[in-house]
Amino acid sequence: MRAIDFHVHLPTPEWLDQTLAGYTEAAERYFRSPVSRQSLKDVARQYEEWDLVGVLLAWDAETATQRPRLSNEYVAQAVADFxxxxxxxxxxxxxxxxxxxRGVERIAELGLRGVKFHPSIQKFAPDDERHWPIFAKCQELGLPGLFHTGTSGIGAGMPGGQGIRLDYCRPIRLDTLAAEFPRLQVIAAHFGYPWHEELLAIALHKTNVHIDISGWAPRYIPESVVSALKGRLQDQFLFGSDYPFIQPPRCLDELDQLGISQQVLDKVLRSNAERLLQI
Incomplete structure (x- = not known):
């Protein structure tokens, strides 16, 4: 296994044309990458060719978007099938x-390894105490929480950003969460740009905060983030692509050009994720 890709969306019609209906086109323009519809079998074949294990993400923002969810059962079946x-x-x-x-309990019953949140799309603030019973249940069941942080390709370049508020995804909101739930493993996706310095400070302060580098071609990752990855935070960084909007082979090739030692690269590509996922 070359790496664990910690951030994989399924480019199936169920996600792109139903769950993400009306959002996909803006995201394609933002990433400058048209997305072709594929079957689960096609995705599994690609990840096998790339010698990668992919962390597949379910999606439920029904209340805020009025669009159907990509269900936990769907993702669990994909894991079982491959x-x-x-x-x-x-x-x-x-x-x-x-x-x-109750949904968090169901996620554990299905054998899934964590819970994905997208505060901007779901229209909730993680530091709002009304939602803390959800995170308490995640902590109780040992399920890490993966949170979208920073700006969003979904809604980008559209009037009002299609109603998507970026402030819900500011990393400082996760600082409160990590402090209140110290046994909850918090994963901040996309390193919180443009608030990446804020996220680095939080991760330095709290060892239960982790950072995934998905959503960016590595050559464009800010220097301060790369420096932290190479140095004091090397045990808290995770590789991710944001497939299908960014292709994993490109990310891996560009990571190799950043002067990261093999010892640190092994942590970021595999061992940090293996520890969090308990595999």
Whole structure:
């Protein structure tokens, strides 16, 4: 296994044309990368060719978007159908309250390894105490929380950003969460740009905060983030692509050009993720 890709969306019609209906086109323009629809079998074949394990992400923002979710059961079945190739993260809609707490329990029952949140799309603030029973349940069940942080390709370049508020995804909101739930492993996706310095400070302060570098071609990652990855935070960084918007082979090739030692690269590509996922 070359690496664990910690941030994989499924380019299936179920996600692109139903769950993400009306958002896909703006994201394609933002990433300058048209996305072709593929089957689960096609995705599994690609990840096998690349010698990668992919962390597949479910999606539930029904309340805020009025669009159907990509269900936890769908992702769990994908993991079961392609053993050893995929790991799954479920999703719950925080605006559903007690139903979301029960959803976390269901995620654990399905054998999924964590919970994906997108505060800007789901329209909730992680530091709002009304949602904390969800995170308490994640902590109780040992399920890491993966949070979109920073700007968003979804809604980018559109009037009002298609109603998507970036402030919900500012990293400082996760600082409160990590402090209140010290046994909850918090993963900040996309390193929080343009608030990446804020996120680096949080991760230096709290060892239960981790950073994935998905959503960026590595050659464009800010120097301060690369420096932290090479240095004091090397045990808290995770490789991710944001597939299908960015192709994993490009990310891996560009990472190799950043002067990262093999010892650190092994942590970022594999061992940090293996520890979090308990594999």
């Amino acid at each position: 053993p050893g190739r995929f790991v799954g993260f479920g999703s719950v809609d925080p605006l559903k309250g007690a139903e979301a707490v």
